[in-house]
Amino acid sequence: MENIIYTELTGKIVTKDNCKYEESRLSWNRAIEKYPLVIIYCYNEQDIINAIVWARKNSIEIRVRSGAHSYEGYSTGNDVAVIDISKMNEIYIDEENSVVKIGGGVRNREIYEALGSKSYAFPGGGCPTVGVAGLILGGGWGYSSRFLGLACDSLIELEMINYKGEKLIINEQENSDLFWACKGSGGCNFGIITSMTIKLKEKIEMGTLIYINYPNISTEDNIKVIEVLQNLYKNLDRRINLKTAIYNSVEKGRGVKLTGLFYGNSIDAREILSPLENITNSMEIKIEDMSILECNRYIQDSHPDYEKYKSTGRFIYKDYNYTELKRLIEIIDNPAEGANYTAISFYGAGGAISDVDKLDTAYYYRDAKFIMGIQSVWEEDKYADINKEWLKENFKTIELMTVGSFVNFPLHELNNYEDEYYGENIIRLKEIKKNYDPYNIFNYPQVIRNE
Incomplete structure (x- = not known):
């Protein structure tokens, strides 16, 4: 991979010879020791699109990271391109329409602070630096779940960049099968989440x-x-x-x-x-x-x-x-x-x-x-x-x-992981994978397989 050229990438690019590389490659679980080829910090959708197109052109595997909290390190890997969306952490609270729109890199503490300052409850997780996108994709257990539902149950819409570098709008009307899948399928199986629109819960001070x-x-x-x-x-x-x-x-x-x-x-x-x-x-x-x-x-x-x-x-x-x-x-x-x-x-x-x-x-x-x-x-x-x-x-x-x-508490050694994580829902999930990522561009050791 010595001849890889990075000029087509945008955002902040960290390669192995960069002084920030050692810090940038770290996972929250410090037992994960992986050495990506490049870490691409994306600030907008175009950065993500450029990263996907570049990785495919150079036949480099993609991993996606926001909070770096994957138990088994599935948001990183050796000689892969880590697309890091943690810089995309905007939060827009629309009280008139009772929704909040968040960037794909927002973490638990950020959304708790933003909504809590206005007395809105949020069904997030307990750990402050977990990415909300990863939390929701895996269902989203938290201390409010019995009262407010899983985090994914408040999801109204997502925006996603697919394997072609195209933007998808995902909700109950548009790409509804993918919307269903994004509420509990875990990880990055279908594309890269750039934003999520979530229904505001009632004010509970x-x-x-x-x-x-x-x-x-x-x-x-x-x-x-x-x-x-x-x-x-x-x-x-x-x-x-x-x-x-x-x-x-x-x-x-x-x-x-x-x-x-x-x-x-x-x-x-x-x-x-x-x-x-x-x-x-x-x-x-x-x-x-x-x-x-x-x-x-x-x-x-x-x-x-x-x-x-x-x-x-x-x-x-x-x-x-x-x-x-x-x-x-x-x-x-x-x-x-x-x-x-x-x-x-x-x-x-x-x-x-x-x-x-x-x-x-x-x-x-x-x-x-x-x-x-x-x-x-x-x-x-x-x-x-x-x-x-x-x-x-x-x-x-x-x-x-x-x-x-539980897909958000994965185990690398788990036998028959698809059945264990998804039960009867795996059949439908495999069909959705086949439709939205037919070439397995979004791939990691426990990805949903489309064969």
Whole structure:
């Protein structure tokens, strides 16, 4: 590739001999070590078009990046052209028509700040630097999902550049099959999103932040916490959602942590969550009234600037019994060597998520009770392989206890990934791929295949 000429590209071009290359190639997951041929920061649609045409002309694979948060690094690669749209981060709030139009590079924190400053709620994710486009393409779980629906459920229209470098308008009337696919298909399967138009939710200024931690918890009490959680979710007020982590931390020891958001006041929140307060005396609790924006800031600020990790997620469709919960806890009680944080987490589902039929969008697992996440985090590179192997080995247990996999929490080693991510919807998705990207120009290891 020594004879590649970059003069036809526009935007900001970073190649391997550029002093900014090492910084520019980094993923949020620092365990991802990839070396792209070129990183193209696009500022407008023409930059994207030029990049696609150039990459095709030079037979170079394309990857698309906004927040660089792909668990498995699918927004980058070795000797590929990374088309980075993070600079396309405009936000236009149209209160008269109750919509917000955002650029393809907008991230969670940016849209929370823009909408929260006007007291609008937004069903985004928890991590501040995740790209909203990637969030929505994968469905979009968040702490507001049970009340406001998945992020993709508020989507009205998209603008996309296709493999030819042509602009497509995508909504319920125009390219409606692609509109369906963009609500849960994940990643960059069909083209590059340049903008999204999203329906504004109602103004909700105040809510309640929920933080409950059980440090150094016993196995028996740990089991009780999850049993109470499972029971709560059977009739839980949909204005509330929680992420519950069974964790093992070098810093904090073994415990269980619940983080949540309630679209109501702290008195009602305490009443709803009172069964969780009677399990053990070893408990830290923070249930406080604050603005929805402040709640989201608190949750976002709990995330580190970056990590080295291996993680994935699947769907829970049943209540776990004592023996099954004990097995999950044993996994966390035996972390990999060198791990500084290990967790199995329950991401709350139900409520507004299940109001939509599983065939009405590409997001198939609408009727799940929870998403289960498993992760191992380390700091020293010498422990990377042993932590990755730990997760792959324990995934065998998780797989037997769950159904399907969450496309926004991908696992590179997943067998039959198309069926696992999309269920029955894969048949329709493959046809859409064939129509909109017949030559597989948008390609990565777990792309939807059109053969």
